[in-house]
Amino acid sequence: MDSATARQRALDAAEELFYSRGIQAVGMDAIRTASGVSLKRLYQLFPNKEQLVDAYLERRDLRWRRSLADHVERSAEPAERLLAVFDWLYAWFREPGFRGCAWINGYGELGATSPAVAARARAHKQAFKDYLAELVSAAGLPADTAEHLRLLAEGAMATAGILGDPHAALHARQAAARLVAAEAG
CATH class of the missing domain: 1.10.10 (Arc Repressor Mutant, subunit A)
Incomplete structure (x- = not known):
């Protein structure tokens, strides 16, 4: 081979x-x-195992972000794209074998002892925040809206992973819709 x-x-x-x-x-x-x-x-x-873990998280990150972007880009309007993030999360949370966010899980297991895993988790979360910032900018909303949406999404990820409830994404989407409408006001 x-x-x-x-x-x-x-x-x-x-x-x-x-x-x-x-x-x-x-x-x-x-x-x-x-x-x-x-x-x-x-x-x-x-x-060593740490290098394998790092490679696993890196590969998953690229695939995860590509899948999210592909889904979001199907929406025509910039504000719809922001909400499409939460629709994608809902679909992800309903996948067979969903066990939460791999980077939150990895950081929880090894973040204190593995600088590589901690760095990979932080890089993933920063890339997600940067992506949201691009979407927020395209929608003409205040820049800090990206951080608010990120916190809603991250909270949904943690909740869905721990409670096994994919509806966390829909609840976060409702809050995001209210936030986007208020900011666009």
Whole structure:
């Protein structure tokens, strides 16, 4: 198996296992078994588990942000795009196996002991905030509206992950709609 295939298989296995069971609960042996990549090859690709975790979070971040942007861009009006963020969250929260935000989960598990995981989680959250700031600017709303919407979205993520209730996104969407209407007022 070539390096690209081995890396892909290792990351696929890591994402499935880390997200469903938790990072600390999954050892490299479990990644080896699930991926079919030998332990020696796994350590050639990722010299330690922290590097594998970082690669998993990075790959998931790119896919997550691309999926969100693709969904949001389907809305024509700038204000609708802001609310489409919450519609996307609702769809995400209803996916089979949804277990909350991977970056919140990863930070909760390893943020105090892994600078790489903490940095990756912060980078993801900053990128999300920056994306919201672009949407807010395009809608002609005050800049601080992005932070307010981010807090609504992050609260929905945490609530949906902990309580298993996807409707947190719809409640946050209602609050976001009120905020956007008031700011556009």
